[in-house]
Amino acid sequence: MHNYLHIENAKMVFDTKKGKFTALTDINLTVKQGEFIALIGHSGCGKSTLLNLVAGLTTPTDGILLLSEREISGPGPERAVVFQNHSLLPWLTCFGNVYLAVERVFGAKEGKAKLKERTQAALELVGLAHAMHKHPNEISGGMKQRVGIARALAMEPKVLLLDEPFGALDALTRAGLQDELMRIVQETHATTLMVTHDVDEAVLLSDRIVMMTNGPAATIGEILEVDLPRPRDRLKLAENPQYHHLRGQVLEFLYQKHMKKAA
């Protein structure tokens, strides 16, 4: 487990109509291979911006981002993103959406049959083999998000980036998908960065929780080590004092030290 993803003094300034807006400043973070990191903070604190920097969708105004000692200069399929609003292409079936990604990553070296097999396997992994040939508008929000996850996983990415993937879902669906994500990440050992505003989700899933201060000019406030043993079971954790202690620490950070002023 060496230092894999390395962020040094990253700063992000946006040009807006009202002038320059500093979203992030002094971001320093090192992530080990296979680690699960949760980014938590109040809305507008720039956690999605930080994720987009790692994804390469935006380039930092200042600072350096390294992935296995190479600079991140743009987006690439080795860093798969699960978008907040699933971002499935509505004119392709679930299969077609995943296949588009599979074809891009493995199309050069593998035959069609193998590509189809990969697509199918990814959809099976998220339990959607039965809805493979449906279009996104024919399935529920939770299923769409699962297709989004399948698309990301099918690319066999080195880094999995999740931008509030379960934010728009109801509590029951969310819990089911969290369990699935835990299982999948355990199987694939993907390095994962997940933006969330859900304290329970952060403690349940991650190895470390990166807590961010409020914007503008947000930065990393504290980093909390989550030393709960794996595999984790949400029911057993409910009685675990360490779990409640960690949860309390995140809540304290969010609601005492960095309470967001009512807008």
Place this chain on the structure above:
Amino acid sequence: MSAVTFNEGSLKDIMNHPDTVPAASAPAKPRPTPFFQTERGQAWLESAGNFFRATLPPVIGLVLFVLLWQIVSSSGGDQGLPGPAKTWESAKELFADPFYDNGPNDKGIGWNILHSLYRVGAGFGLAALIGIPLGFMIGRFRFLAGMTAPIISLLRPVSPLAWLPIGLYVFKETEPASLWVIFISSIWPIILNTAAGVSRVPQDYLNVARVLNLSEWKIFTRILFPSVLPHLMTGIRLSMGVAWLVIVAAEMLTGGTGLGFWVWDEWNNLNVEHILIAIFIVGIVGLILEQALVLVAKRFNYE
């Protein structure tokens, strides 16, 4: 909260009263429930009701329209417009032999309709062939959009027929000139709607393309084109509408064949019934074209 309260005793009295329970003593012959009280009957009634609610207003509208037409025509006396009955008789005669051909200036109505459709198809097809790629480029490259914006805003409001003399001068013939008029007047909605569609492709989809690092060709076929298609279909529908509007006027001026020419020819013959029939034909064909394109557009609506 009922004001009436029963106790068990009074309820029993009612139940046992001979008037309320006659069936218990003498079982009547089982009568089939009337059709309109069964579930199927109710469903049938409801669908029939919906059918009448949907069709009645248009039917009443059309009947009133024909009545009004009759009143207008009969109030004019001998010099008035031909009435519905007279026009109908004339139409039956006209459509009895739609495809006769007695030389260049005397062809059946079918030929005239087909000629007009052909001109619209050719002029509009040319407009689509050039307008769609141009719209994509204008939507994709801001520089090109800035370059073309003043030209488009200047030329778009020009009345279609103002282009006819230019066409006649350049091509020296009436046929390409009328195609030119259709082309130039129907190209604008295609360009503008395609460009608007391209610039409105959701950033989410483009982010997917960027994360996957798709090739330009894949971006075009898998993301840009399907995403723009609904806008494109709107442009095509508007263009087709314009082309069909313009064709009658253009053919009136260029002559030879086509519905527009026929209208003008019948005006010279003072055959007013035929002019009225032509108006109906233009309306009905336009309606069919529009509805066909609406059907095609529905096919490409993914939301």
